[in-house]
Amino acid sequence: MTSTFVKKCIWNSFSKITYKSRVLRSAYCEKLLEQFSFVGLVKSKSFYTSLLLKSQNEYTITFIKANGDRITTKGKEGESLLDLVVNNDLDFDGFGACEGTLTCSTCHCILKQDVFDKIPNPPNTEENDMLDLAFGVTDTSRLGCQIRLSKDLDGTEVTLPATVNDARASQ
Numbered sequence: 001m002t003s004t005f006v007k008k009c010i011w012n013s014f015s016k017i018t019y020k021s022r023v024l025r026s027a028y029c030e031k032l033l034e035q036f037s038f039v040g041l042v043k044s045k046s047f048y049t050s051l052l053l054k055s056q057n058e059y060t061i062t063f064i065k066a067n068g069d070r071i072t073t074k075g076k077e078g079e080s081l082l083d084l085v086v087n088n089d090l091d092f093d094g095f096g097a098c099e100g101t102l103t104c105s106t107c108h109c110i111l112k113q114d115v116f117d118k119i120p121n122p123p124n125t126e127e128n129d130m131l132d133l134a135f136g137v138t139d140t141s142r143l144g145c146q147i148r149l150s151k152d153l154d155g156t157e158v159t160l161p162a163t164v165n166d167a168r169a170s171q
Contacts, residue, residue, distance in 0.1 A: 066162035081144030100145035105134035107144035
């Protein structure tokens with residue numbers, strides 16, 4: 001039986017490798033995207049990156065906290081819901097702890113069925129694995145770091161669970 005210390009060491013090593021490979025892929029993608037219809041990848045607070053499209057369309061999203069508070073904010077096309085929270089300094093306790101690297105479930109969001117159906121990219125295996133560890137998962141749960149703003153999502157209401165479960169802590 002593997003000790004907790006060894007498991008944490010392996011997990012931390014894996015997270016670092018995953019993060020490094022994502023950074024390298026981002027740098028390569030930045031070069032490619034600049035050649036096409038994108039302005040480029042923009043570095044905002046910490047390690048978050050967003051695609052900024054030339055159109056710079058802004059869309060409105062309303063986050064509904066567990067206590068019923070509604071926080072409405074705007075974001076640019078191509079930004080993730082996680083980028084929206086960080087770039088607008090929204091205070092959601094623990095939200096986005098892994099900085100969008102798909103190694104936690106703290107950006108867990110609950111969507112209405114019609115909104116869930118509008119998202120073009122279905123959850124991949126990594127996202128589903130993280131959602132399995134999230135608090136209060138529903139059939140329309142997604143990770144905010146995997147949802148990109150588009151015209152279809154303008155005016156969307158996103159419900160946040162009562163608490164977050166950082167999947168990294170359960171390893």
